[in-house]
Amino acid sequence: MAFRKRIRRSYQRPIVSVIIPARNEEACLEACLESIVEQDGIPFEIIVVDDGSTDGTRKIAESFSAVRVMSAPPLPEGWCGKSNAVAFGARHARGDWFLFTDADTFHKPGSLARAVGEAEKHGADLLSYSPEQVVKSFWERAVMPVVFAELAETFKPREVSDPRSPAAAANGQYLLVRRHAYELIGGHASIAHTLLEDVDLARSIKEAGGRLHFRYGGEMVKTRMYRNFRQLREGWTKNLALLFPDARQLAAQRMLEFAWIAAALACGTAAAFFQRFFIAAGFTALAVALWTKFLGRIRKAHFGAFSESLAIFGLPIFAWLLRRSVNSYAKGAVTWKGRSYPAPPEEPVTKPVAEKV
Structure with a gap:
């Protein structure tokens, strides 16, 4: 009220x-x-x-x-x-x-x-x-589209903005x-x-x-x-385990997705090299299907074509960062901007004492 x-x-x-x-x-x-x-x-x-x-x-x-x-x-x-x-x-x-x-x-x-x-x-x-996420280095272009595509899947703006939905994000x-x-x-x-x-x-x-x-x-x-990569590693180590509750499972899924795409491309290339063109066509079709599905998800993150093309290399890095984030919290602390933070308590703490400017 x-x-x-x-x-x-x-x-x-x-x-x-x-x-x-x-x-x-x-x-x-x-x-x-x-x-x-x-x-x-x-x-x-x-x-x-x-x-x-x-x-x-x-x-x-x-x-x-x-x-x-x-x-x-x-x-x-x-x-x-x-x-x-x-x-x-x-x-x-x-x-x-x-x-x-x-x-x-x-x-x-x-x-x-x-x-x-x-x-x-x-x-x-x-x-x-x-x-809009500005990305310039290889690491930014590879990893950031993958992270923001997952965020778009997890925190759907339409649901967040719907007062009837319990979904909340910002x-x-x-x-x-x-x-x-x-x-x-x-x-x-x-x-x-x-x-x-x-x-x-x-x-x-x-x-x-x-x-x-x-x-x-x-x-x-x-x-x-x-x-730089150090900032990217530290920042996502702090956030990923908190953003994705099933972080271990998600890491396994994305690593498996990368393995399937890479294996399909490798097998298709090998089959073509040995002139097994029917087999090569099958693996190529599989690779295209997997790549198309992956690219459809990545495009929800609003990055340009160049970054989208590099995002495939971000899949295993994203999986590693997820596991790193989970492990850091499991050990009881994460580091951010020179400060070490313990795993958050269950209950909120008291307000700080106001001080003069």
């Missing part, structure tokens, strides 16, 4: 607080902030929460006169760094809407006003876009949430222990009776998540 009572359309222009947690983001923060300060059509403020950066992150943020720069408070026991940083920013924000977005995002002109309009149109308490790179909804569920304090804060925030809002609106938003925002 609290959500439905509050969801009357407002005819005042809402104020958006854009909250960006930043920990050693000097490589991308400037471009992110430049894309946000140029937004128009809606009143907004920008808050960067420096989460213990040791590089030039804070200096870059302070070079923008329109940006409020804060220091995240010490990390309370049981909290994850990102949740602690954005919770601190939210407590100092003035907006009717909060946009939680990452430092490695780039926001298209006018996207902020359009996003709020879209959320209002759909009566959403939380709107989330899955950004992408933490772009989370636009009504302040009232955020505060009603207890904010990030209610999910402080989880490393999958985007999905859990969406789930909490939906379980409380709020509405979600989730879709691919490549025309609104883009990002390059990982710039």
Whole structure:
């Protein structure tokens, strides 16, 4: 009732607080902030929460006169760094809407006003876009389409956006949430222990009776998540076991899929070499059928043809990352951005003590 009572359309222009947690983001923060300060059509403020950066992150943020720069408070026991940083920013924000977005995002002109309009149109308490994924290296092009194809299969936007469905998901790179909804569920304090804060925030809002609106938003925002293999390995090790509950089974399925495609191609090639053309035709047909099915799944991830062609090499890497993620949690801890996190507890922990900016 609290959500439905509050969801009357407002005819005042809402104020958006854009909250960006930043920990050693000097490589991308400037471009992110430049894309946000140029937004128009809606009143907004920008808050960067420096989460213990040791590089030039804070200096870059302070070079923008329109940006409020804060220091995240010490990390309370049981909290994850990102949740602690954005919770601190939210407590100092003035907006009717909060946009939680990452430092490695780039926001298209006018996207902020359009996003709020879209959320209002759909009566959403939380709107989330899955950004266009910018990929440049071989590892990015091979692995990222495979991961995002699996995400598209697991978290179907139509089901997530359906209030009758229990499905809930969001992408933490772009989370636009009504302040009232955020505060009603207890904010990030209610999910402080989880490393999958985007999905859990969406789930909490939906379980409380709020509405979600989730879709691919490549025309609104883009990002390059990982710039080298080490970052890619560390990031997906943190997330994959949490995103896919049957991670071991999925790893086996994808490894088997790769083996079947590779074996069919190898056998077809060998048969043709030995002039067993009927057998070669059979194996070639099998390889084409398997490849077509694989490509149909990959195309749901919104990557270009070149990346789609390399995604076959991402299958065994994805399977390895899945197993690595499961094993890391089984051992009791994962590492992310220089911090080691234990396996999350069953119950939420207490809120951090507010500190001065």
